[in-house]
Amino acid sequence: MLAKTYSYGINGLDSYPITIEVDVSNGLPATIIVGLPDSAVKESKERVRTAIKNSGYKYEPRRITVNLSPADIKKEGPSFDLAIALGCLAASKQIDLNCLDDYAVLGELSLDGHVKPVKGTLPIALSMADRFKGLILPAENALEASVARNTNIYPVKTLNEVVNLLSSPERLQPFTANIDSLFAQANHYDVDFSDVKGQAFVKRGMEVAAAGNHHILLIGPPGCGKSMLAKRFPTILPDMTLAEALETTKIHSVMGLLRKKGGIVATRPFRSPHHTTSAAAIVGGCSNPRPGEVTLSHNGVLFLDELPEFNRDVLESLRQPLEDHKVTISRANKSVIFPSRIILICSMNPCNCGFLSDPRKNCNCSQAQIQRYLSKISGPLLDRIDIHLEVPALLSNELLSPKKEEPSHSIKERIVKARSVQQERFESEKVTYNAYMTPSQIKAFCYVDQEGKRMLKMAIEELGLSARAYDKVLKLSRTIADLDNEQNILAEHIAEAIQYRSLDRNWWG
Ligand SMILES: Nc1ncnc2c1ncn2[C@@H]1O[C@H](COP(=O)(O)OP(=O)(O)OP(=O)(O)O)[C@@H](O)[C@H]1O
Numbered sequence: 157m158l159a160k161t162y163s164y165g166i167n168g169l170d171s172y173p174i175t176i177e178v179d180v181s182n183g184l185p186a187t188i189i190v191g192l193p194d195s196a197v198k199e200s201k202e203r204v205r206t207a208i209k210n211s212g213y214k215y216e217p218r219r220i221t222v223n224l225s226p227a228d229i230k231k232e233g234p235s236f237d238l239a240i241a242l243g244c245l246a247a248s249k250q251i252d253l254n255c256l257d258d259y260a261v262l263g264e265l266s267l268d269g270h271v272k273p274v275k276g277t278l279p280i281a282l283s284m285a286d287r288f289k290g291l292i293l294p295a296e297n298a299l300e301a302s303v304a305r306n307t308n309i310y311p312v313k314t315l316n317e318v319v320n321l322l323s324s325p326e327r328l329q330p331f332t333a334n335i336d337s338l339f340a341q342a343n344h345y346d347v348d349f350s351d352v353k354g355q356a357f358v359k360r361g362m363e364v365a366a367a368g369n370h371h372i373l374l375i376g377p378p379g380c381g382k383s384m385l386a387k388r389f390p391t392i393l394p395d396m397t398l399a400e401a402l403e404t405t406k407i408h409s410v411m412g413l414l415r416k417k418g419g420i421v422a423t424r425p426f427r428s429p430h431h432t433t434s435a436a437a438i439v440g441g442c443s444n445p446r447p448g449e450v451t452l453s454h455n456g457v458l459f460l461d462e463l464p465e466f467n468r469d470v471l472e473s474l475r476q477p478l479e480d481h482k483v484t485i486s487r488a489n490k491s492v493i494f495p496s497r498i499i500l501i502c503s504m505n506p507c508n509c510g511f512l513s514d515p516r517k518n519c520n521c522s523q524a525q526i527q528r529y530l531s532k533i534s535g536p537l538l539d540r541i542d543i544h545l546e547v548p549a550l551l552s553n554e555l556l557s558p559k560k561e562e563p564s565h566s567i568k569e570r571i572v573k574a575r576s577v578q579q580e581r582f583e584s585e586k587v588t589y590n591a592y593m594t595p596s597q598i599k600a601f602c603y604v605d606q607e608g609k610r611m612l613k614m615a616i617e618e619l620g621l622s623a624r625a626y627d628k629v630l631k632l633s634r635t636i637a638d639l640d641n642e643q644n645i646l647a648e649h650i651a652e653a654i655q656y657r658s659l660d661r662n663w664w665g
């Protein structure tokens with residue numbers, strides 16, 4: 157006999173419906189799964205067989221054929237186990253359910269018949285709409301799928317529970333969560349900018365970066381607080397909107413990272429991959445493309461600590477996502493696009509030993525060693541980083557000072573204001589932040605007065621500012637003027653912006 161059940165697969169960040177056909181017929185005992193299964197799907201026959209037996213049913217010693225349709229898309233992962241098991245029970249007439257057509261089913265089975273959590277339930281719930289009466293899924297995924305508010309969610313714990321519920325579907329109770337309170341609860345950071353003593357110049361630079369969405373390079377001796385500052389950066393970014401939270405949550409759902417985060421990502425992600433991470437893990441990859449770190453930090457911060465230690469190919473692979481705010485990954489049979497709207501923070505020492513810029517310690521590196529160390533960062537990558545901040549070693553009196561530092565929430569207020577100025581300015585444009593302005597937009601929106609022009613000319617001629625730095629200075633000046641709520645860019649804004657490009661001159665000039 158033939159039975160049909162329904163489930164969903166994941167392609168990139170989107171889902172697609174899958175029909176699972178199970179046929180039990182006479183023949184030599186064997187279970188065959190067709191429809192481009194990967195090895196996790198192929199292994200599901202062993203899990204399904206044992207789970208069925210251990211749940212008190214019989215696994216027929218006959219020829220069982222399972223077809224996952226559409227048959228031309230590669231199926232991945234163990235999430236079809238539960239739907240296959242229900243199909244096997246229905247096809248072998250051990251259960252008689254009329255409502256199998258009404259529900260989509262997701263879940264991995266353990267050998268004792270328990271239903272284990274799977275990846276990607278949020279994009280699946282988001283795409284379901286009215287096609288089914290609801291989604292039956294592992295209890296541990298209920299919270300993340302309910303965030304979609306798009307379909308009925310029915311959490312289950314065991315195979316037996318699913319069979320019992322489907323035998324009398326009027327007993328099915330949809331799971332609901334209060335998304336607004338979930339969102340409010342999860343919106344909390346454990347760190348704060350007030351933890352960082354001194355470093356007023358660096359903090360101001362980070363404020364400018366947060367206001368205009370500029371990327372940052374922090375350069376300084378060991379222990380000066382680069383990592384500490386970077387970790388606190390998300391706390392001064394404006395709160396995530398629900399739409400942004402859903403975009404980011406969807407990505408984390410596909411990667412199975414949500415269970416510890418209470419169903420929704422409500423704080424801006426801060427990802428800090430180790431410098432041995434491969435290019436595929438940073439930008440995304442695999443034969444069935446998965447999001448990489450640049451996508452996992454979408455709407456948040458990607459922090460590359462010890463930048464020169466990263467492989468050259470990793471750094472070069474960042475160029476497209478930084479330019480386009482998305483990553484396109486093409487494989488022989490498909491191409492997927494992952495979003496990547498991030499602020500990149502890089503940190504590095506100025507030389508191999510790290511003490512070149514530390515007045516209290518001697519640097520042992522030769523000029524050639526320093527050059528070799530710095531040349532690991534290519535010009536085109538440096539070109540995409542608007543703000544270069546030299547982080548000085550902290551003096552003992554600053555460290556011991558009882559002075560209270562400004563907390564994140566009060567810095568954030570200024571940033572929210574500056575961003576609303578940008579929102580108004582770019583209302584009819586495609587870009588959203590000053591950092592994303594095109595050359596023609598720079599021309600249109602960055603009017604500089606005579607005094608400012610004179611200062612720019614001096615910077616180019618006397619400070620040796622490169623042509624590439626020129627546009628950056630204008631964009632940065634625009635952001636600084638927005639923080640000041642000034643319509644026009646003034647000379648003082650240009651002067652501050654030039655300071656954030658000084659590394660061009662000091663280290664790479
Ligand atoms: N401005 C500061 N205020 C308070 N504590 C600080 C400050 N700067 C550094 N520290 C202390 O020093 C520790 C080391 O700082 P951090 O790890 O950020 O240095 P780093 O610049 O990243 O060094 P490295 O180059 O070795 O990675 C911090 O955990 C913190 O305890």
Ligand SMILES: [Mg+2]
Pocket residue numbers: 382383384461503
């Ligand atoms: Mg560090």
